[in-house]
Amino acid sequence: MKFEKGWRLGSMGDMHILPGSRHRPPIKKPMWVIVLVLLVCIFLICTYMYPPQSSSACYIFSSRGCKPFADWLPPVPVREYTDGEIASRVVIKDILSSPPVLSGKSKIAFMFLSPGTLPLERLWDSFFQGHEGKFSVYVHASKHKPFHVSRYFVNRDIRSDQVIWGKISMVDAERRILANALQDPDNQHFVLLSDSCVPLYHFDYIYTYLMHTNLSYVDCFKDPGPHGNGRYSEHMLPEVEVKDFRKGAQWFSMKRQHAVIVMADYLYYSKFRAYCQPGFEGRNCIADEHYLPTFFQIVDPGGIANWSLTHVDWSERKWHPKSYRVEDITYQLLKNITSVDVSLHVTSDEKKEVQSWPCLWNGMQKPCYLFARKFTPETLDTLLLIFSNYSAP
Ligand SMILES: *[C@@H]1O[C@H](CO)[C@@H](O)[C@H](O)[C@H]1NC(C)=O
Ligand SMILES: *[C@@H]1O[C@H](CO)[C@@H](O)[C@H](O)[C@H]1NC(C)=O
Ligand SMILES: *[C@@H]1O[C@H](CO)[C@@H](O)[C@H](O)[C@H]1NC(C)=O
Ligand SMILES: *[C@@H]1O[C@H](CO)[C@@H](O)[C@H](O)[C@H]1NC(C)=O
Numbered sequence: 001m002k003f004e005k006g007w008r009l010g011s012m013g014d015m016h017i018l019p020g021s022r023h024r025p026p027i028k029k030p031m032w033v034i035v036l037v038l039l040v041c042i043f044l045i046c047t048y049m050y051p052p053q054s055s056s057a058c059y060i061f062s063s064r065g066c067k068p069f070a071d072w073l074p075p076v077p078v079r080e081y082t083d084g085e086i087a088s089r090v091v092i093k094d095i096l097s098s099p100p101v102l103s104g105k106s107k108i109a110f111m112f113l114s115p116g117t118l119p120l121e122r123l124w125d126s127f128f129q130g131h132e133g134k135f136s137v138y139v140h141a142s143k144h145k146p147f148h149v150s151r152y153f154v155n156r157d158i159r160s161d162q163v164i165w166g167k168i169s170m171v172d173a174e175r176r177i178l179a180n181a182l183q184d185p186d187n188q189h190f191v192l193l194s195d196s197c198v199p200l201y202h203f204d205y206i207y208t209y210l211m212h213t214n215l216s217y218v219d220c221f222k223d224p225g226p227h228g229n230g231r232y233s234e235h236m237l238p239e240v241e242v243k244d245f246r247k248g249a250q251w252f253s254m255k256r257q258h259a260v261i262v263m264a265d266y267l268y269y270s271k272f273r274a275y276c277q278p279g280f281e282g283r284n285c286i287a288d289e290h291y292l293p294t295f296f297q298i299v300d301p302g303g304i305a306n307w308s309l310t311h312v313d314w315s316e317r318k319w320h321p322k323s324y325r326v327e328d329i330t331y332q333l334l335k336n337i338t339s340v341d342v343s344l345h346v347t348s349d350e351k352k353e354v355q356s357w358p359c360l361w362n363g364m365q366k367p368c369y370l371f372a373r374k375f376t377p378e379t380l381d382t383l384l385l386i387f388s389n390y391s392a393p
Contacts, residue, residue, distance in 0.1 A: 108134065109184070166284075200369055200372055209370060210253060228247045229245055236276075
């Protein structure tokens, strides 16, 4: 580069002018050496920052031939992992590198988190009908023993515990229901749902969508704003650095290997249990919105799709998302939700930056959502009436 050479000549020129300044006392020999060494140092630093591009320039500095100067320096040191991290990483790597075991009876585990009775159970009953053997149902009822109306739900309650919104007990419930569902070796995908969720497609479409992908659908994005990184605590160091801190809705769909690594994790989980809770150091950290997105960002970022398969409408920009009522339920509303094929996230800082990417399924752009929330109990009859109509892809 011409510019580089010109600049270098200029600095050589300075070198000759310096000692020649007449009005100064003559510089003694040792001083000379120091100045020379200093200049050489500056010169080398500059060469490092602006590596020489032409081969003739390379010759001046190196007998080893033309190699960017940066290559000779040791790489930027990576942080030394703790014992816990080394152990955690080796276990996770081993689980992820073993091929998935697909039996002929692959099933999807539908895992419902609910306070008690599931108001939309009859809709799910018609969704499951005729697909016996391809799914299993689990219900974690945290307040009251549910009353079931569908044979697919009877005797599917697992032992549960109290769940407090925003607290680690929500993550504990997720892990508890996952552990129960993992006991059935035929379960290959694990979908977390709430009592206000509905299916958007008929069973076969959802089964194919989930079974023919190697991704888990864990919502995950970087939010530099107060509701994202503003909830991060440096107590989580060294394992959880702010650059890896992520946010996402809790409603995941996970392949079996990912469910197993979530079971295997204690290291990251314990950081979130201790330092991500509402009110901790004045921050409002919601463990279920950060633990899994951050965990996957650290251990297998390429293994998750980064969006949730469960649609929710935040457009009213309130503390809670929009709840659909009877008068909202139309064929058009459901078709609108299923027509979305671009995933959107908005940061919570003043910039309100919109992050969007196409929902790719095996490289093809597909609908982002297979499920939707929040539907009030009164919407059941209308949904039952139009389900077979709207659920056709
Ligand atoms: C998923 O991974 C398995 C094994 O690595 C591979 O055989 C299969 O083709 C992959 N499926 C898709 C849909 O990429
Ligand atoms: C999800 O986001 C991470 C970066 O946060 C990226 O590395 C990964 O490739 C993304 N996943 C997919 C399937 O694009
Ligand atoms: C569906 O989407 C269209 C276009 O975005 C919008 O004009 C219409 O109001 C939506 N209808 C419902 C019922 O949400
Ligand atoms: C569903 O109902 C709408 C009108 O409400 C109709 O236009 C559409 O053709 C129906 N679709 C199916 C698949 O039956």
